[in-house]
Amino acid sequence: IAGITQAPTSQILAAGRRMTLRCTQDMRHNAMYWYRQDLGLGLRLIHYSNTAGTTGKGEVPDGYSVSRANTDDFPLTLASAVPSQTSVYFCASSEGRAPQELFFGEGSRLTVL
Amino acid sequence: GQNIDQPTEMTATEGAIVQINCTYQTSGFNGLFWYQQHAGEAPTFLSYNVLDGLEEKGRFSSFLSRSKGYSYLLLKELQMKDSASYLCAVADSNYQLIWGAGTKLIIKP
Numbered sequence: 490i491a492g493i494t495q496a497p498t499s500q501i502l503a504a505g506r507r508m509t510l511r512c513t514q515d516m517r518h519n520a521m522y523w524y525r526q527d528l529g530l531g532l533r534l535i536h537y538s539n540t541a542g543t544t545g546k547g548e549v550p551d552g553y554s555v556s557r558a559n560t561d562d563f564p565l566t567l568a569s570a571v572p573s574q575t576s577v578y579f580c581a582s583s584e585g586r587a588p589q590e591l592f593f594g595e596g597s598r599l600t601v602l
Numbered sequence: 603g604q605n606i607d608q609p610t611e612m613t614a615t616e617g618a619i620v621q622i623n624c625t626y627q628t629s630g631f632n633g634l635f636w637y638q639q640h641a642g643e644a645p646t647f648l649s650y651n652v653l654d655g656l657e658e659k660g661r662f663s664s665f666l667s668r669s670k671g672y673s674y675l676l677l678k679e680l681q682m683k684d685s686a687s688y689l690c691a692v693a694d695s696n697y698q699l700i701w702g703a704g705t706k707l708i709i710k711p
Contacts, residue, residue, distance in 0.1 A: 588699070
């Protein structure tokens with residue numbers, strides 16, 4: 490069972506470039522989330538989706554967009570990357586809406602130069 | 603504002619017991635989670651408390667006092683593999699998770 494798969498694992502990106510982080514889950518979970526994790530800070534929610542076809546903004550949504558065309562996929566797009574978006578990005582899912590156990594992907598380490 | 607406080611780092615000895623504290627101030631409360639995160643890996647779920655008291659799960663126990671805005675994670679019979687960061691998170695009135703910065707636990711032989 491794969492759980493949640495994220496790609497790429499790691500990426501170095503020039504500022505101003507567009508980048509999409511992919512996230513796929515095979516658990517048929519309704520809710521999905523994108524977090525960023527920075528040293529010394531707690532996980533911060535970027536965007537979420539409670540069910541396919543719906544999305545919502547989290548704590549730090551600026552500069553990011555998401556889509557949820559189906560249950561399994563939840564890509565995160567940086568339209569024009571900036572150095573402050575250098576971070577580790579985690580995709581997560583839960584069976585239903587919070588508060589429920591989150592299942593995390595292995596993370597995508599993004600460096601914007 | 604909403605705030606979760608945890609110690610930044612703790613050190614303990616293999617075989618011993620360690621208690622990691624978490625205090626919170628949030629707009630509403632819909633439960634408190636503990637996650638474990640090994641370096642370079644994804645967080646994994648440890649426990650969820652929504653009522654006051656102690657919940658035991660093997661070597662790990664989690665305690666909650668809602669009136670004090672306080673929780674702790676108790677790890678017994680520490681093993682080297684317990685070296686990790688431990689993340690406290692609270693679900694607020696909107697069911698959004700507010701995360702602490704995590705406590706890095708270092709286990710020494």
